[in-house]
Amino acid sequence: MFYEDLSEYDYQDEDAFTDRESGYYAAWYRPEYTRLNIGWLESGEPYSTGWVSTAFVEKLKAVQEVQWMNVCLGVHECDLCPAAVAPEGNGELRIPGRPGTAYAAPFLITHYVTAHGYRPPQVFIDAVLAVDLDVWAAARWPNVPFPWVPEDAERMLE
Template sequence: MPVAKAVTSSRRTRAWVIAAIADLAATTEHSPSNLTACYRRQRPERGMSGCSQASNDQPIWYECQVAYFDDLTTYSYSEVDTVELEREWLQFRPGYDRINVGWLDASHLFEVGPTPDRFANTLLDIIVAPRINAVREFHRCPFCPNRPGDSMVSVEHPSGRVWLGHTEIRVPSRPGAMFAAPSLIWHYVTAHSYRPPAEFIEAVEQDDQGWTSDASPWIPHDAVRITFD
């Protein structure tokens, strides 16, 4: 598995990581588009139509319309998965199937109903770490018309405030398949009574985030690994 060491200065680290990811990707046929978009100083190329700059403060965030995909369809939003761990990033082209859950918008109906008592808390723990496919742009909730246009959805967690709408999650479903959901799914469940498919609820309740470990069968041997001192 390719490994690289990064410098510790925040600004230099970001620039170095982008360059290093690109260099390593060139040798492993991975695309660095996800990580590059996180730190662009202009509008991200992979942003969806309807993107607009949400704030002049640094870092720059871009507001984007939420992508819509039917539940339990094949995920196609990004060809690669980028996993942000505590002191490293992994990027790879998944060998597993990815199944859409929770990619909602206001023009499509969705299932509503109660979820198990601990479901929302467990789901939030999954959102906190590891972060998947983090990007500079953020998706606003399409069901909150009174929320300011430049306001990201956030929630308190024992680890600190969590911002929703610019990352994804992965939850093992069955051998060779993972559920792929936007981090806004927690808000949809708790604020708008969205009830995800039963198999997703079951997978969340049984989730083990050990899938990101070195010995995990989910991480391919040729994954690009960027480590931080």
């Protein structure tokens, strides 16, 4: 599924966070922030390549350990890899950017960076590096690891 970097995300109307510990509880809401696509790569479509810091890659991996966003029942395979070894992803990430803007990336983004040399836009790299991972990792249900979830978000509590 290809979307140009920094184009407006419109795949789903709502954002949904799943509790990483239970895998069951969820919070969903219609975001009031603008979502911009990052890293939605597809075979045959051009993408930026280049060096990224180890600190960025490690932080991106760490974010993926604590944030479960728009997790789907199906999976998306990396079509840049041979089918026999293509990794799969089934969710997304949300990274806060400037006020009112969040970046929407597929869960395969770390794979795209490390295996295919994808270099996200610098604003995304900077936003990932700015995440307060200690705060996000400490979030426990009903809180979620993302700062812009509205108080009136619907929450599945049981």
